Amino acid sequence: MATHSGGLTEAEGAAAVRIRNVVRSFGQRTVLDGLDLTIAPGEFVALLGRSGSGKSTLLRALAGLDHDVAGSGDLTSPEHVSVVFQDARLLPWKRLLDNVVLGLDGPLAEERGRAALDEVGLAGREQAWPVELSGGEQQRVSLARSLVREPQLLLADEPFGALDALTRIRMHTLLKRLCERHRPAVLLVTHDVDEAIVLADRVVVLDRGRIAADIPVVLPAPRRHGSTEYASLRDRLLVQLGVDLVEEDSAA
Template sequence: MNSPDIAFARSVRDERETALELDSVSRVFDGRAVLKDVSLKVKRGEFVSMLGASGAGKTTLLRILAGLDQADSGRVRVAGARSVVFQEPRLVPAKRVWENVVIGHDRLNAAKPSALAALDEVGLTRNADGWPKTLSGGEAQRVALARALVREPKLLLLDEPFAALDALTRIRMYELVARLWRAHTPAVVLVTHDIDEAILLSDRIVVLSQGEISADVVVDFPRPRSRSDEAAIALRTRLLAELGVTQDAPQKAA
């Protein structure tokens, strides 16, 4: 296959309007097409969730957007300033919490004020000089969010960041992510298996099926949203159908 055309948004106008654009992107592993001619455009400030069964290509697509993998064909255009938050916080145990926020910075002490400001945004100023092992799962994931946002990304990629958290902590994280998104206005692409999570947070929901986009749904009812809203219930029913899940089957199958 031809090598993909990888480009980064350079002009001020482009970075303001478009955070990512994919044109006929494909990825093949061992002769199997994991992504097939995927085209997608996300504007600056949009919150887009990706749903799909395991093996649908969600994580592969996210890795391509993050620069951790490369498409086999197609055009990939991504804003240069990107950050990723994974399912695991991936903190360095030997570094204090604030050091983890600005890890990789050439002058660590000079970056400390930025780290403290980011930790304040996620409510963890008191933990700044602590060690990662002292944090709860939710706190560690908040540090990972602070680390991502301290770089002021134009594109924030979230790879199932709430999956390992308990239900109450997940709800608090939804509220935190929504607040940080409004404050920093990056484009957000969230990979998730949770339909309600996608409905509560997103402007658009993209459904991947066998490596192709089978639906791209605008979520146009007002925030804050509730799972019991009539619009949310109707959208959940539609998304379950897109995912091939019958109404009497457990929703977690999505």
């Protein structure tokens, strides 16, 4: 077994992600406390939880970005992992195509980059500068940059949190279509219950570093907000997140 950062060990397995008894701590504060989670190849999992529940810590552990965090446990993740953050993190001094193929080698890199921009609806904008794009367009470039590498695991840390409501809906449709085409396993960290229900095959609720709920989403497509099944699942998730539905109804 290879040693993973921070005391984690990495083992072979058929799952895209397999986490067993993972502990991550910052000083005296334990953020992930004996966490167990498995994600199948091609599965889309949304991770919900209140602030401080450990969502981003888990994502960083999977991405190998928490080298200075004390931890232990067994973690299996694929060789090819891409991360999409809340902000697009484009290099302002590079044009869009150069941002997408950043770090890619080989004679087909530019061709693949152009195809990726076409997939996200930005064909013909290859030579534009990031500053010329809207927030939603910048996130499209970020998605293209992640998927052009054909990752086995896509980690998304609230990638649409800064977008307006209409742009967010369009990005949901785009992400779902791209994931159906490329078939990576996906772990989406979000605070948005509706976003989780619309996108995910499964919703996991994290509470104080442990899995409080692991619920498959079996709603028929398209997943409409007004259906009884949708409302029931939404209420169930809100209760798991500590929302008082009586108070919420009164406020409405």
